[in-house]
Amino acid sequence: MLERLNHVAIAVPDLDSAASTYRDTLGAEVSKPQALPEHGVTVVFVELANTKIELLEPLGEESPIRAFLEKSPSGGIHHICYEVSDIIAARDHLTASGARVLGNGEPKTGAHGKPVLFLHPKDFDGTLVELEEC
Secondary structure (H helix, E strand, O other): OOOEEEEEEEEEOHHHHHHHHHHHOOEEEEEOOOEEEEEEEEEEEEEEEEEEEEEEEEEOOOOOOHHHHHHHHOOEEEEEEEEEEHHHEEEHHHOOOOOOOOOOOOOOOOOHHHHHHHEOHHOOOOOOOEEOOO
């Protein structure tokens, strides 16, 4: 079911500062900021040869990233994203196996314009998992 690693997401308190660190200090290519109101975040992607790093900061008062940063004010790894070829088949297989899909269980459009779902971290060894249809 899982295909390749799509990205590792890091919640940050200051997106401009974090993007600057990756761009200016580490010499990485960093995308322009993209607001994703449906997910309550603003993101940039650090492009690497074999995957991406997603830097995210809260967008709005109801952002789930805001609560994450209250617990970890300097930021940290928020989730890991894997690609799947059929997100509905993956969802159905996972829920039949007892895994919990966050939200209403229906895919939302992610930052890459593709369907995404999030899986409950308690079902995956404490890791919030995002699935993205490739």
